[in-house]
Amino acid sequence: MPRLVEREFDVIVIGAGAAGENAADRVVQGGLTAVLVEAELVGGECSYWACMPSKALLRPGTALHGAQSVPGASEAVTGTLDAAAVLKRRDSFTSHWQDASQVEWVESAGIELIRGRARITGERTVGVAGLDGDAYALTARHAVVLANGSTPNRPPVDGLSDVEYWGTREATSAKEVPGRLGVLGGGVAGTELAQAFARLGSTVTLVARSGLLRNFPTEAAELVAAGLRADGVELRLDAKTRSVHRNSDGSLTLTLDGGDTVTVDQLLVSTGRRPALDGIGLENVGLSASDGKPLIISTDSTGLVAGASGNDGGRWLYAVGDAAGKVLLTHQGKYEARATGAAIAARAKGELRGDPEPWSRYAQTADEHAIPNVVFTDPELANVGRSLEQARTDGYNASSVELPIEVAGSSLHARNYKGWAQLVVDEDRKVLLGATFAGPDVAELLHAATIAVVGEVPLDRLWHAVPSYPTVSEVWLRLLEKYGL
Numbered sequence: 001m002p003r004l005v006e007r008e009f010d011v012i013v014i015g016a017g018a019a020g021e022n023a024a025d026r027v028v029q030g031g032l033t034a035v036l037v038e039a040e041l042v043g044g045e046c047s048y049w050a051c052m053p054s055k056a057l058l059r060p061g062t063a064l065h066g067a068q069s070v071p072g073a074s075e076a077v078t079g080t081l082d083a084a085a086v087l088k089r090r091d092s093f094t095s096h097w098q099d100a101s102q103v104e105w106v107e108s109a110g111i112e113l114i115r116g117r118a119r120i121t122g123e124r125t126v127g128v129a130g131l132d133g134d135a136y137a138l139t140a141r142h143a144v145v146l147a148n149g150s151t152p153n154r155p156p157v158d159g160l161s162d163v164e165y166w167g168t169r170e171a172t173s174a175k176e177v178p179g180r181l182g183v184l185g186g187g188v189a190g191t192e193l194a195q196a197f198a199r200l201g202s203t204v205t206l207v208a209r210s211g212l213l214r215n216f217p218t219e220a221a222e223l224v225a226a227g228l229r230a231d232g233v234e235l236r237l238d239a240k241t242r243s244v245h246r247n248s249d250g251s252l253t254l255t256l257d258g259g260d261t262v263t264v265d266q267l268l269v270s271t272g273r274r275p276a277l278d279g280i281g282l283e284n285v286g287l288s289a290s291d292g293k294p295l296i297i298s299t300d301s302t303g304l305v306a307g308a309s310g311n312d313g314g315r316w317l318y319a320v321g322d323a324a325g326k327v328l329l330t331h332q333g334k335y336e337a338r339a340t341g342a343a344i345a346a347r348a349k350g351e352l353r354g355d356p357e358p359w360s361r362y363a364q365t366a367d368e369h370a371i372p373n374v375v376f377t378d379p380e381l382a383n384v385g386r387s388l389e390q391a392r393t394d395g396y397n398a399s400s401v402e403l404p405i406e407v408a409g410s411s412l413h414a415r416n417y418k419g420w421a422q423l424v425v426d427e428d429r430k431v432l433l434g435a436t437f438a439g440p441d442v443a444e445l446l447h448a449a450t451i452a453v454v455g456e457v458p459l460d461r462l463w464h465a466v467p468s469y470p471t472v473s474e475v476w477l478r479l480l481e482k483y484g485l
Contacts, residue, residue: 003134009035011344012126012138013145014118014280016106017044018330019321020147022337023344024111030345032142035112037128042113043102045149045169045322046330048094053172054192055376056090061199062378066440069414083177083200090172097173120144120281120317123310127281143316143344146297146305147337148280150273150322155184158243163252165244165267168193177201182254182264184241186212188375190270191224195377198231205262207236207254216381219402219420220438224377226418236262275325285309285317299324301363302356303340315347326367339364369433370453374443379419382446385434385453388424397427401483405439408470414440421475425483431456437475445473459485 011027013020016038024034041048060081067073095101106113116130121137126144128136152167154160166174171193177200183190186208198204206212206228212235213221225235240257244267247253254262277295282288286309289295298306303318311317319325320340321333343362346352356362375381391398405419419439426433435449452462463485467473 004137005130005134006137006139007035008139008141009033009112010141010348011035011143011145012037012118012140013147014120014126015044015146015148015321015323016042016102016113017147017149017321017333018046019149019323019333019337020044020145021102021106021111022334023145023147023318023320023341024106025109026338026341027143027345028110030342030349032345032348033112035114035138036106037114037116037118037126037138039115039117039131041097041099041102042106043099047099047102048097049169049172050189051330052093053090054168054189054196056093057086057172057196057200058192058376058378060086060089061196062376064199065378066414069416069440071415074415081199081201086200087175094173114138118148118280120284122284123314124316140316142348143318145303145337145340145344146277146280146317146319146323147321147333148276148323150328151276151278152269153272153274154269155241155271157184157241159245160269163244163246163267165252165269168268168270171197171268171270178264178266179203180251180264180266181205182207182252182262182267183270184208184254184267185270185272186210186214186237187270187272188213188373190268191228192376193268193270194233195228195231198228198233203232205234205236205264207239207241207256207262209238209240211237213375213381216375216383217387217402217420217422217436219422220381220383220436223379223418223420223438224375224381227377227379236260273322273328275319275323277323282308296325297323299326300355301339301358301365301367302343303336303364318344326364327371329371329373332367332371335366336364366454370450372446372450374446376443379439380441380443381436381438382443383434383436384446384450385432386424387434387436388422391424391426391433396433398424398433399427400424401479403475403478403482405437405442405472405475407472407474407478409472409474410439412470413472419472419475421479423479423483425459429456430459432459432462439472442472445475448473448476459483 010032016036116128124140181202183206308317320337372384388400402422410417424434
């Protein structure tokens with residue numbers, strides 16, 4: 001006989017992924033009680049189906065290509081990737097899709113866990129259909145935090161709903177490598193997985209209705225495109241997929257605008273994600289979508305959700321990570337959760353009244369100025385802050401300086417190293433607004449740029465940060481010299 005279990009906590013966090021874990025941890029550190037409600041694996045998308053398994057699939061190919069790019073090492077490389085070994089290593093990074101270690105951490109942090117599906121039933125109240133068969137009626141003394149992630153978009157392609165296909169979850173957890181793989185989407189996930197499977201042995205065709213990685217500078221995206229083509233990936237860019245159907249032999253045929261067709265053994269659809277806000281009861285607190293469009297919420301610098309019943313005075317409903325819809329990146333979601341958790345605890349103790357100061361520990365200020373992002377292809381693409389176009393749109397008197405990465409460190413790093421770098425400068429304050437790097441292993445250049453943007457380091461002071469010789473970081477000096485310092 002199912003039981004009704006009534007419980008009260010200071011904070012209820014819906015979703016036990018990376019963002020939810022961080023939010024709960026911060027409020028507990030602040031002296032409050034917290035419960036995580038999770039219907040799937042504790043640790044969330046990043047741990048089991050996104051960041052970790054995708055990078056585990058990519059890294060062996062990058063390491064092999066790195067060795068092949070250095071004379072002396074290349075002669076020692078005689079084989080290709082062992083796909084079975086790569087998949088086995090991938091499995092280890094997902095803990096074989098078991099969450100025991102994550103549950104152990106939750107318990108050690110003093111956080112309670114309820115496994116089940118949560119639904120907001122009113123102000124500060126949450127109902128949970130427990131996976132154990134019980135029903136839970138939860139009440140929050142201070143806050144409810146939405147940290148339930150995002151869900152993939154399905155593009156309007158005729159026939160797609162009638163066939164089985166991979167999303168990113170199925171691709172990153174694949175047990176075998178398809179002979180022919182089609183990828184719909186030219187964003188980060190589609191691009192990364194296209195290269196990963198090409199290096200594992202698939203014949204890959206990527207179809208994108210616009211350019212590849214179109215949110216990044218063209219020069220940087222073109223280097224990535226060249227890397228994919230070198231691995232045999234066929235790029236069908238600015239091509240719309242009109243329909244898809246399954247053939248009698250089990251293969252799939254995509255028909256593009258113009259009549260061209262692509263036949264594959266497996267199809268990966270990676271056309272973006274949206275906050276997973278459906279079916280969690282937001283209509284019970286005055287939040288609902290209109291005109292059949294997906295619900296989108298708005299949050300302030302502490303993660304407080306605008307428009308929810310009672311939120312103007314009571315400040316009880318918050319959202320972080322993908323659910324908030326600001327930045328769909330794990331590290332940024334964790335950052336938001338840390339700020340939100342700290343703000344909730346401070347408000348509960350009367351230490352924070354009103355809105356926090358920018359760049360305080362309670363504010364998600366970096367979301368507006370310094371979001372770091374890495375595309376883990378080979379070559380890599382890394383950027384932070386605003387592009388030149390974004391900076392000018394936002395009203396800055398901005399300029400840029402860019403050049404190929406051609407320094408002693410890059411020539412030592414790999415034969416025929418090809419890279420590109422750009423700095424975006426606020427001409428009124430003489431500080432960096434953004435930076436982009438493209439090339440082998442440039443991800444490790446990014447945090448220095450993030451510090452420069454967040455710290456608003458004056459360029460004439462940044463000039464005194466001398467890069468070690470001979471490293472790829474010497475590109476910083478070349479950029480500043482080109483700027484005129």
